Amino acid sequence: MRRIGAGLASLAVFLALWKLATVVGRYPDYILPAPEVVGERAWRAVDSGVLWEHTAVTLLEVVLGFAAGATTAIVTGIALGKSVLIERVLSPYIVAAQAIPILALAPLLDIWFGGGLLARVVICALIVFFPIAIATMVGIRSVDPLLAEMLRSLGASGPQQTRLLEIPSALPVLFGGLRVGVTLAVIGAVVAEWAGASAGLGVLINIANQGLFDTPLMFVALATLAIIGLAFYGLVVIVERRFVSP
Amino acid sequence: MSSQTSRRTGLDVRIDDVDVRFGAPDGGVTALADCSLDVPAGSLTVIIGPNGCGKSTLLRLVAGLIAPSSGRVAVDGREPRPGDGRVGLAFQQPRLVPWRSTLDNVGLPLELAGVPAVERRAQATDALERVGLVAAARLRPRELSGGMAQRAALARALIGDPAVLLLDEPFSALDALTRETFDAELQRLWVDRPRTLILVTHSVSEAISLADRVVVMTPRPGRVARIVDVDLPRPRPPELLGNPHAVDLAGQVREALATAHAVELRPWAEQEGAA
Numbered sequence: 001m002r003r004i005g006a007g008l009a010s011l012a013v014f015l016a017l018w019k020l021a022t023v024v025g026r027y028p029d030y031i032l033p034a035p036e037v038v039g040e041r042a043w044r045a046v047d048s049g050v051l052w053e054h055t056a057v058t059l060l061e062v063v064l065g066f067a068a069g070a071t072t073a074i075v076t077g078i079a080l081g082k083s084v085l086i087e088r089v090l091s092p093y094i095v096a097a098q099a100i101p102i103l104a105l106a107p108l109l110d111i112w113f114g115g116g117l118l119a120r121v122v123i124c125a126l127i128v129f130f131p132i133a134i135a136t137m138v139g140i141r142s143v144d145p146l147l148a149e150m151l152r153s154l155g156a157s158g159p160q161q162t163r164l165l166e167i168p169s170a171l172p173v174l175f176g177g178l179r180v181g182v183t184l185a186v187i188g189a190v191v192a193e194w195a196g197a198s199a200g201l202g203v204l205i206n207i208a209n210q211g212l213f214d215t216p217l218m219f220v221a222l223a224t225l226a227i228i229g230l231a232f233y234g235l236v237v238i239v240e241r242r243f244v245s246p
Numbered sequence: 247m248s249s250q251t252s253r254r255t256g257l258d259v260r261i262d263d264v265d266v267r268f269g270a271p272d273g274g275v276t277a278l279a280d281c282s283l284d285v286p287a288g289s290l291t292v293i294i295g296p297n298g299c300g301k302s303t304l305l306r307l308v309a310g311l312i313a314p315s316s317g318r319v320a321v322d323g324r325e326p327r328p329g330d331g332r333v334g335l336a337f338q339q340p341r342l343v344p345w346r347s348t349l350d351n352v353g354l355p356l357e358l359a360g361v362p363a364v365e366r367r368a369q370a371t372d373a374l375e376r377v378g379l380v381a382a383a384r385l386r387p388r389e390l391s392g393g394m395a396q397r398a399a400l401a402r403a404l405i406g407d408p409a410v411l412l413l414d415e416p417f418s419a420l421d422a423l424t425r426e427t428f429d430a431e432l433q434r435l436w437v438d439r440p441r442t443l444i445l446v447t448h449s450v451s452e453a454i455s456l457a458d459r460v461v462v463m464t465p466r467p468g469r470v471a472r473i474v475d476v477d478l479p480r481p482r483p484p485e486l487l488g489n490p491h492a493v494d495l496a497g498q499v500r501e502a503l504a505t506a507h508a509v510e511l512r513p514w515a516e517q518e519g520a521a
Contacts, residue, residue, distance in 0.1 A: 150341040153311050154355045155329010164354075168345055245345060 033216040041216035057200040065124025066185040077136020098130040106195035124188035135177025139170025175240040256442030257322035257409040259285040264317030277303040279467035292457035300468030301446040334408035340395035342387035349383040373401040462502040472502040
């Protein structure tokens with residue numbers, strides 16, 4: 001109850017400061033619309049179904065992209081963590097792929113993967129991949145060597161070591177990676193939509209910005225993206241609490 | 247000796263002319279050199295020696311955790327293999343898995359061997375009973391005191407009733423009083439169900455109060471310097487250590503330790519003796 005109260009209070013302060021800025025600065029709506037203007041625009045966008053139409057597309061991309069990216073990242077991270085050879089061979093490519101801006105890579109991936117949902121999921125998965133793979137690798141390596149030797153003395157096989165010791169030891173760090181990854185998934189979805197899509201919140205931002213000069217609608221889309229990010233982040237934290245004992 | 251060898255419980259352990267080297271051949275460390283030791287089935291052998299003399303290496307060999315660089319290690323004539331169920335090992339630290347309850351930690355060896363959960367819990371509870379820790383079955387390792395954690399580790403080594411039990415300074419982190427209690431309990435456990443028991447320690451009084459035989463090791467590279475047979479009756483209460491014979495035996499162990507150590511401090515002493 002107290003946590004919810006604190007959250008609402010900080011939201012109220014944020015909205016009040018926003019309102020204050022518009023009053024003091026007397027900005028026109030196309031530069032900084034007041035909160036109630038954005039609220040009214042949001043209501044119309046919801047009412048007409050436009051907002052949901054675009055949000056649904058982005059949500060699907062985020063969920064699929066995050067699931068695909070996180071799954072491959074965890075598997076790769078385990079391999080990287082367990083084998084120095086695999087790390088030596090793969091890590092330069094992984095780091096290089098991460099160093100190339102996703103914005104520059106997205107149009108190419110869009111062509112390669114046929115420009116549809118698949119292409120957008122791949123772009124989203126790619127940006128999610130890096131922090132989760134690295135976190136998994138670091139986590140797997142954080143295993144207490146004394147416990148590993150104890151398990152070995154009991155005749156534990158490689159897979160048993162992974163299941164009973166390495167993955168549980170990696171979980172706290174791994175969840176750190178998932179928290180970062182899930183917020184990046186939202187960015188990935190928008191970037192992917194900019195590379196080529198007909199719907200989605202990224203597309204809605206473009207329409208509002210360049211087509212309609214409807215800055216309040218752009219704010220609505222941005223706020224929706226923020227809410228999606230917060231919601232998924234919260235979901236990861238809830239799952240984390242179930243798996244990682246404090 | 248005859249009373250021990252006739253008690254054919256446990257398996258005999260044979261270490262035959264073993265070398266153990268770690269690291270590169272030129273710049274590595276030789277932990278054990280030409281080390282030979284016969285441990286008769288069912289005997290309680292205590293290995294004593296200075297830090298770094300390879301005592302723990304010796305136990306790891308018998309547990310099958312490491313292989314000798316040369317020579318042979320055999321438990322009942324066969325090379326030991328981790329998980330073959332013949333050897334139980336308790337380390338110097340409890341090494342409990344932090345996210346598992348005491349019961350699940352103790353049952354871990356059976357879990358790895360694929361024993362069904364119900365059977366596993368029953369045996370783990372039984373093992374906890376033997377070390378007096380049933381009340382803590384549901385607690386996590388961080389909720390246990392140092393002594394309780396060592397009891398849990400001992401229970402984990404005892405589960406599955408291995409024929410050979412290896413204890414690597416399991417009580418060294420405990421205070422002197424707790425340690426005496428533990429030694430007495432360990433002796434009771436061994437008398438109740440005799441098996442081959444090899445215990446590594448730094449403490450001469452612990453060695454005398456527990457052992458059939460005390461094996462004194464030289465500093466690195468370790469080999470057996472001397473074996474002192476302890477023919478004191480059992481059970482051995484703490485006051486027995488004041489008995490003149492026990493004092494004499496402790497003296498022999500101390501003397502062997504000092505002699506072995508002197509060779510390390512004055513490497514020429516050996517040659518002088520030979521000349």
